[in-house]
Amino acid sequence: MTAPLLSVEGVTLQYRTKENLVTAAYRVSFNLFRSDRFVVLGPSGCGKSTLLKAVGGFIAPTEGQINLNGANVAGPGPDRVFVFQEFDQLLPWKTVRENIVFALTTGRKSSRAQAEERTMHFIAKVNLTEFASSYPHTLSGGMKQRVAIARAMAMEPEILLMDEPFAALDALTRTRMQEELLQLWEDTKFTVLFVTHSIPEAIRVGNRILLMSAHPGQVRAEINSRGTDDQDDSGKLLSARIHALLFGGEIQEGVASHG
Amino acid sequence: MADARAVPERPEMFYSVATAGFPVVEKSLSAWEKLYESGVFRKTALLIIMAAAWELYARWLNNPLLVPTFSATVRAFFASIKSGALPQAAVYTISMLLKGYVAGLAIAALLTALASSSRLGADLLETLTAMFNPLPSIALLPLALIWFGLGAGSVIFVLIHAVLWSVALNTFAGFRSVSPTWRMVGQNYGLSRAGYIARILIPGAFPSILTGLKVGWAFAWRTLIAAELVFGVSSGSGGLGWFIFERKNQLLIADVFAGLLTVILFGLLVENLIFKTIENRTVRRWGMQI
Numbered sequence: 001m002t003a004p005l006l007s008v009e010g011v012t013l014q015y016r017t018k019e020n021l022v023t024a025a026y027r028v029s030f031n032l033f034r035s036d037r038f039v040v041l042g043p044s045g046c047g048k049s050t051l052l053k054a055v056g057g058f059i060a061p062t063e064g065q066i067n068l069n070g071a072n073v074a075g076p077g078p079d080r081v082f083v084f085q086e087f088d089q090l091l092p093w094k095t096v097r098e099n100i101v102f103a104l105t106t107g108r109k110s111s112r113a114q115a116e117e118r119t120m121h122f123i124a125k126v127n128l129t130e131f132a133s134s135y136p137h138t139l140s141g142g143m144k145q146r147v148a149i150a151r152a153m154a155m156e157p158e159i160l161l162m163d164e165p166f167a168a169l170d171a172l173t174r175t176r177m178q179e180e181l182l183q184l185w186e187d188t189k190f191t192v193l194f195v196t197h198s199i200p201e202a203i204r205v206g207n208r209i210l211l212m213s214a215h216p217g218q219v220r221a222e223i224n225s226r227g228t229d230d231q232d233d234s235g236k237l238l239s240a241r242i243h244a245l246l247f248g249g250e251i252q253e254g255v256a257s258h259g
Numbered sequence: 260m261a262d263a264r265a266v267p268e269r270p271e272m273f274y275s276v277a278t279a280g281f282p283v284v285e286k287s288l289s290a291w292e293k294l295y296e297s298g299v300f301r302k303t304a305l306l307i308i309m310a311a312a313w314e315l316y317a318r319w320l321n322n323p324l325l326v327p328t329f330s331a332t333v334r335a336f337f338a339s340i341k342s343g344a345l346p347q348a349a350v351y352t353i354s355m356l357l358k359g360y361v362a363g364l365a366i367a368a369l370l371t372a373l374a375s376s377s378r379l380g381a382d383l384l385e386t387l388t389a390m391f392n393p394l395p396s397i398a399l400l401p402l403a404l405i406w407f408g409l410g411a412g413s414v415i416f417v418l419i420h421a422v423l424w425s426v427a428l429n430t431f432a433g434f435r436s437v438s439p440t441w442r443m444v445g446q447n448y449g450l451s452r453a454g455y456i457a458r459i460l461i462p463g464a465f466p467s468i469l470t471g472l473k474v475g476w477a478f479a480w481r482t483l484i485a486a487e488l489v490f491g492v493s494s495g496s497g498g499l500g501w502f503i504f505e506r507k508n509q510l511l512i513a514d515v516f517a518g519l520l521t522v523i524l525f526g527l528l529v530e531n532l533i534f535k536t537i538e539n540r541t542v543r544r545w546g547m548q549i
Contacts, residue, residue, distance in 0.1 A: 056443075056447070058443060058446070075446075076443070076446040076447050076449070077447075077449050078447065078448055078449045080447075081447060082443060082444070082447050084440050084443070084444075086438075086440045088438055088440050088441070089440045089441075089444055091441060091444065091459070091462070091463075092545040092546055092547055093462040093463075093465070093541070093545045093547075102448075102458070103448055106448045106449065106450055106454065106458075135544060135545055135546060136546070137545065137546025137547075138546070
């Protein structure tokens with residue numbers, strides 16, 4: 001077996017509020033390999049976003065280690081690019097094109113001409129060529145997320161970190177964006193660490209799913225997905241198995257099955 | 260018996276959608292409606308009405324020592340421009356204002372940098388602002404006269420005081436309100452500290468910074484005119500405030516009004532040309548302000 005691209009070993013994450021010290025994640029371990037579509041799935045409050053921020057280098061673990069290519073993660077850097085849930089992640093004072101060019105010229109120190117060319121290539125990939133000179137506030141939520149994804153991919157990070165990037169979109173747009181993401185993955189086989197609270201999204205997007213329980217976040221299971229809600233040998237649906245692992249006991253029809 | 264709250268049964272209905280023959284889909288507005296849409300037109304109309312009201316009232320009052328007519332004011336305005344007294348005063352005032360404004364901005368930048376880099380710096384800025392912002396700059400003039408003498412130094416000192424606090428306070432508040440997402444995006448790119456401030460914090464806080472610049476400009480302008488009224492002559496020339504004060508002593512009331520008109524004109528010019536242009540090219544275009 002090859003060495004993992006990212007290894008998270010016994011990581012505990014804590015943060016301070018005005019009154020309390022909160023443990024968001026407790027001794028979480030997992031490995032991520034190149035070209036993985038690794039999904040972290042759990043209910044709200046399981047510390048999955050905090051975990052992603054720790055991988056991004058925005059938060060230092062109180063215990064354990066996060067290693068990228070064998071080197072300890074010490075801070076934010078352009079080798080791990082974030083795609084956030086918020087629509088305001090594009091800088092409003094730059095056009096779509098300038099947003100990506102700015103990321104490329106500061107992040108990777110590539111030349112202006114190269115950056116321009118790459119930018120247009122990736123804008124075309126997410127079908128936004130005609131909006132290249134638009135300012136972000138004139139775009140719809142889905143378009144903004146597509147620009148954010150194009151920007152992140154153009155930077156060619158070791159890992160793409162996606163923090164519920166489609167959660168604020170309407171159901172139809174979300175489904176289309178999931179398909180587009182998989183299409184892009186077929187093209188370039190990038191590595192992505194994807195956080196979500198939606199079971200169908202996890203099954204669809206991920207090839208490997210880390211299930212986390214809440215308060216504090218702990219790893220419950222790590223399972224495989226082939227992109228569809230398959231039945232296992234005993235005839236149980238994958239979504240049903242995930243539901244049982246996350247919430248325990250009998251599953252009710254229709255719970256947490258939004259898309 | 261049927262339940263009174265039962266929803267009535269209705270047949271399903273289908274309609275065909277028309278493709279032509281609507282009364283109005285899109286039609287261009289009439290010339291008058293278009294004109295009325297223009298802010299410049301509406302404001303100009305208001306100004307004309309106010310000038311007319313002034314003219315009528317002054318004629319009815321018929322006392323040029325109290326209120327000269329609008330036409331007399333305009334005549335005095337052009338006569339003073341022709342004689343060179345008004346332009347000279349205006350140039351003097353503006354150059355003084357710019358010196359004080361720029362110095363104030365520089366110190367504000369320094370204070371904001373200090374405040375952004377440490378908690379103690381932030382406490383310092385907040386405390387200083389709370390102490391000095393409510394203090395009218397002109398109240399410092401007597402003290403400034405003792406410290407810096409009867410000259411440009413004193414005026415610049417009070418101007419700095421007028422500009423500094425509103426600019427520093429607004430800039431700092433703007434920095435603090437920059438969205439955490441933009442901050443993380445900036446850190447994610449691996450920007451240097453200076454690059455982070457110049458390319459994330461300043462544009463992100465620009466609506467607040469612009470407000471600070473505007474308020475600072477207005478404070479400086481008022482303070483300067485007031486300071487010039489108190490003492491106008493320094494090294495042989497006086498500004499607009501002195502122009503007004505001097506003409507009042509000579510009972511040239513139309514000239515006093517012409518001086519005031521100049522002050523107003525400069526205010527309108529800076530607000531509507533300079534600040535409006537900056538606003539249109541930045542925060543409005545970026546959709547950060549409507």
